[in-house]
Amino acid sequence: MGQRSFWPLFDLVVRTPRLEVRLPREHEFGALIEVVDAGVHEPGAMPFFVSWTEEEPDVRARRSAQFWWGQRASWHQDDWAFTGAMFVEGRPVGVQELSAKRFAAVRSVETGSWLGLAHQGRGLGREMREAVLHLAFAGLGAEEALSGAFEDNASSLATSRAVGYEENGEARGPRRDGAGRTIRFRMSRRSWEGRRRDDIEIEGLASCLEMFVGAGPRS
Numbered sequence: 717m718g719q720r721s722f723w724p725l726f727d728l729v730v731r732t733p734r735l736e737v738r739l740p741r742e743h744e745f746g747a748l749i750e751v752v753d754a755g756v757h758e759p760g761a762m763p764f765f766v767s768w769t770e771e772e773p774d775v776r777a778r779r780s781a782q783f784w785w786g787q788r789a790s791w792h793q794d795d796w797a798f799t800g801a802m803f804v805e806g807r808p809v810g811v812q813e814l815s816a817k818r819f820a821a822v823r824s825v826e827t828g829s830w831l832g833l834a835h836q837g838r839g840l841g842r843e844m845r846e847a848v849l850h851l852a853f854a855g856l857g858a859e860e861a862l863s864g865a866f867e868d869n870a871s872s873l874a875t876s877r878a879v880g881y882e883e884n885g886e887a888r889g890p891r892r893d894g895a896g897r898t899i900r901f902r903m904s905r906r907s908w909e910g911r912r913r914d915d916i917e918i919e920g921l922a923s924c925l926e927m928f929v930g931a932g933p934r935s
């Protein structure tokens with residue numbers, strides 16, 4: 717008897733002409749941590765709600781691994797986060813997350829991402845967002861995708877706009893010991909359908925689809 721995959725999410729790959737988004741295996745965590753060590757944003761800037769990039773490097777490395785393990789350990793069909801790494805020419809250079817709560821009923825996803833400074837500004841952030849939007853809309857049957865960024869995060873705001881999201885209000889979010897103003901974005905299924913790319917492939921979804929949407933009603 718062949719070995720059954722205990723974690724079929726490892727086989728899920730979203731592939732575009734330039735990159736792949738898939739879960740990093742444990743032996744790849746180190747390469748991803750090196751990307752973080754080389755810098756994800758300019759010193760002094762803080763694009764994230766949790767200031768994880770400002771931790772001391774050893775602590776940051778340990779907590780990054782805990783975070784990636786944690787997303788897997790706590791996976792539930794009603795509350796999941798697919799924290800994929802973006803691989804370019806086989807090397808991880810960033811992270812693109814797709815998450816949802818009660819997805820089977822609500823059909824709404826949220827995204828979050830980062831890539832190493834050296835890899836920014838070359839269209840990869842846009843392409844990895846388009847990759848997971850393809851997973852959400854074409855693969856999982858989402859009805860909307862949400863995102864947001866602090867009002868001074870020019871590259872993230874520009875990426876959401878370039879991909880075709882519409883502004884969807886504002887919100888306050890935690891920033892270091894205080895709070896900042898974020899701009900919220902929304903992409904509807906209809907809007908995605910008008911822009912969808914025909915050069916993105918999803919591999920290995922059938923065996924893990926149930927993990928995203930549940931088994932559905934039993935007949």
Ligand SMILES: CC(C)(COP(=O)(O)OP(=O)(O)OC[C@H]1O[C@@H](n2cnc3c(N)ncnc32)[C@H](O)[C@@H]1OP(=O)(O)O)[C@@H](O)C(=O)NCCC(=O)NCCS
Pocket residue numbers: 756757763764828829830831832835836837838839840841842843864865866869870871872874875878
């Ligand atoms: C946000 C981020 C993921 C975007 O990825 P990227 O690879 O730098 O962006 P891209 O090169 O794909 O650019 C996407 C679009 O935004 C535009 N853009 C990117 N940076 C920009 C900037 N600083 N100012 C204006 N426009 C910008 C690009 O021109 C492109 O538009 P186009 O496709 O119409 O030409 C990346 O910059 C990053 O990791 N930043 C640090 C972490 C972060 O802010 N994460 C998001 C938290 S909300």
